[in-house]
Amino acid sequence: MDLWRLLRRDALRNLQPLMLLAVLAAALNLALLTSLNDALLLLDDPNGLQRLLIIFLLSSFLWRLAQGWMMNAASKRLQAALAVLRVDLLRRALAADLPDSMAVGTSRLSQVAGPELQLLAQAVPTLVISFQSVAAILLCLLYLATLSQAAVLIVLGFLAVGGILIGRSVIRLETLSETIHEAEGALSERSDHILRTLRECKLNRRRSANALADATACAEALRRERHKFGAEYSHYFTVSELTYYMALAGIIFLLPAITTTDVATVVLAGHAAAFIAYPVITIVASYPSYIAAETAARSFLAVEADLGATPQLPRRKGAPTVDYTGFATLGMDGATFRHAGRDGSGSFTVGPVDLTVERGSTVFITGHNGAGKSTLVHMLLGLYPAQRGSLLVDGAPVPADALASYRDLFAVVFSDSDITRQLYGAVSLDDGFAEELLDRLEMSDKVAIDGRAFTTVELSQGQRKRLALVAALLERKPVLVLDEWAADQSPYFRRKFYREILPWLKARGITVIAVTHDDAYFDAADVQLQVERGGLRRADAPGVPAPDLIPAP
Numbered sequence: 001m002d003l004w005r006l007l008r009r010d011a012l013r014n015l016q017p018l019m020l021l022a023v024l025a026a027a028l029n030l031a032l033l034t035s036l037n038d039a040l041l042l043l044d045d046p047n048g049l050q051r052l053l054i055i056f057l058l059s060s061f062l063w064r065l066a067q068g069w070m071m072n073a074a075s076k077r078l079q080a081a082l083a084v085l086r087v088d089l090l091r092r093a094l095a096a097d098l099p100d101s102m103a104v105g106t107s108r109l110s111q112v113a114g115p116e117l118q119l120l121a122q123a124v125p126t127l128v129i130s131f132q133s134v135a136a137i138l139l140c141l142l143y144l145a146t147l148s149q150a151a152v153l154i155v156l157g158f159l160a161v162g163g164i165l166i167g168r169s170v171i172r173l174e175t176l177s178e179t180i181h182e183a184e185g186a187l188s189e190r191s192d193h194i195l196r197t198l199r200e201c202k203l204n205r206r207r208s209a210n211a212l213a214d215a216t217a218c219a220e221a222l223r224r225e226r227h228k229f230g231a232e233y234s235h236y237f238t239v240s241e242l243t244y245y246m247a248l249a250g251i252i253f254l255l256p257a258i259t260t261t262d263v264a265t266v267v268l269a270g271h272a273a274a275f276i277a278y279p280v281i282t283i284v285a286s287y288p289s290y291i292a293a294e295t296a297a298r299s300f301l302a303v304e305a306d307l308g309a310t311p312q313l314p315r316r317k318g319a320p321t322v323d324y325t326g327f328a329t330l331g332m333d334g335a336t337f338r339h340a341g342r343d344g345s346g347s348f349t350v351g352p353v354d355l356t357v358e359r360g361s362t363v364f365i366t367g368h369n370g371a372g373k374s375t376l377v378h379m380l381l382g383l384y385p386a387q388r389g390s391l392l393v394d395g396a397p398v399p400a401d402a403l404a405s406y407r408d409l410f411a412v413v414f415s416d417s418d419i420t421r422q423l424y425g426a427v428s429l430d431d432g433f434a435e436e437l438l439d440r441l442e443m444s445d446k447v448a449i450d451g452r453a454f455t456t457v458e459l460s461q462g463q464r465k466r467l468a469l470v471a472a473l474l475e476r477k478p479v480l481v482l483d484e485w486a487a488d489q490s491p492y493f494r495r496k497f498y499r500e501i502l503p504w505l506k507a508r509g510i511t512v513i514a515v516t517h518d519d520a521y522f523d524a525a526d527v528q529l530q531v532e533r534g535g536l537r538r539a540d541a542p543g544v545p546a547p548d549l550i551p552a553p
């Protein structure tokens with residue numbers, strides 16, 4: 001049903017044309033059956049046989065067309081819907097509050113957006129054939145009813161008994177599919193760990209043996225569950241097929257015994273029942289794909305719910321925009337954010353914070369590890385929503401619907417920022433500013449700009465950080481936020497950063513808010529803010545290394 005819920009949004013709307021095609025294909029399927037059955041009655045009539053052969057060949061041709069159209073149309077729709085879902089998930093991840101997307105985790109998000117949607121896509125052809133098979137079975141049963149109602153009752157009776165017998169199997173298969181899904185998640189987490197820590201594992205045999213043992217245990221658990229699934233599926237498949245043979249035998253042995261049906265009708269009924277073998281087996285065989293797709297759909301919906309956001313729609317034309325670019329001050333008024341921690345323990349609160357940052361100033365945020373500096377920065381960026389208090393621009397609170405405009409003020413290099421070649425956020429690259437930045441950051445002998453991308457990002461850690469700074473500055477935002485940017489730089493370049501680059505940025509009117517531990521350069525700031533156990537205090541600046549904390553004004 002989760003699969004249905006997911007596909008209903010788009011792919012399964014306005015189903016009538018598809019249904020019609022499916023019924024048409026099933027009707028042509030039936031025409032094949034009736035032409036063969038009629039031929040059985042006219043074996044000694046060459047003219048009649050010739051006519052029926054033409055009907056059979058024509059029906060085959062038309063069936064091929066109708067079935068082809070139906071499958072193509074259904075597949076096109078379902079694949080289009082899956083393509084929308086893939087991007088939709090990314091949109092939701094972008095629209096969700098950062099703590100929500102962090103709680104879901106990138107590995108779960110990419111698992112769902114990648115292999116699990118892949119599973120859904122792979123199941124699509126089988127699901128389409130199964131849908132058509134149901135129509136073919138129903139029409140065959142209708143035809144059977146025109147031959148003998150007792151035959152239909154016999155078939156339905158056996159199908160009901162078979163259904164009861166395999167019902168338990170179906171439930172177990174669904175449960176096992178869930179368990180397999182979890183076991184696969186556990187194994188992929190272990191594999192990820194090993195692949196991400198290859199160097200550390202190579203250097204420590206105990207570590208590598210333990211990690212491998214853990215992965216092996218997960219692989220073994222997965223093997224066991226998969227084997228159980230295989231055994232249960234073989235039970236399910238054989239009982240289903242046996243049910244079908246029983247229904248066939250019921251017509252041949254039971255029908256003449258309990259009714260006065262003539263031999264020709266029994267033969268025709270038997271043949272009609274045999275004709276539904278293929279669709280029945282198709283449905284039975286495609287069930288594992290269906291369960292896997294259902295599990296993937298459930299997982300997708302769960303991630304969507306955890307993200308708790310609807311994809312942002314493009315802004316309507318004429319809707320009012322908030323322009324904060326001319327701001328004079330940014331700040332916070334009693335803003336508070338609390339990391340919930342695991343199982344209610346280990347929570348950490350930053351705030352309430354009152355803060356004012358003047359446009360064009362250089363602000364340093366300092367403090368011990370774990371004091372709350374990054375959290376404070378995320379709050380100021382509007383990435384961690386203030387649970388109490390508010391963000392301020394020119395002393396006025398930023399309303400929720402203006403948050404995107406507010407965030408547009410900032411370019412950021414996080415301490416763990418990922419640098420990619422593409423400069424998606426850059427404004428303009430043809431006025432020489434990019435080259436000037438590469439020069440200033442001493443990167444022009446390593447990297448150039450090609451189109452809207454760096455020629456390479458295969459660089460050392462410190463060089464990648466410099467490139468991240470170039471990319472951030474190319475966004476030409478009025479505020480630059482840096483989280484321990486200089487930590488990866490050599491003493492020479494660190495000095496250059498504090499003594500040349502920061503003053504140059506200031507001269508260009510850029511407001512800089514930098515988290516830093518570089519106490520030798522604290523004097524480079526106009527304002528130094530000290531974070532201590534989630535609280536914020538202003539330290540004297542410039543020039544004073546801030547041993548004494550004084551309350552924020």
Ligand SMILES: Nc1ncnc2c1ncn2[C@@H]1O[C@H](COP(=O)(O)OP(=O)(O)OP(=O)(O)O)[C@@H](O)[C@H]1O
Pocket residue numbers: 102339340341348367368369370371372373374375376
């Ligand atoms: N995602 C998170 N979930 C739960 N708690 C968190 C999370 N991130 C941080 N914390 C908690 O918040 C506290 C502050 O973390 P934060 O990253 O803001 O510190 P920081 O001052 O930037 O530290 P550092 O100098 O080590 O980078 C930490 O002590 C940690 O316990």
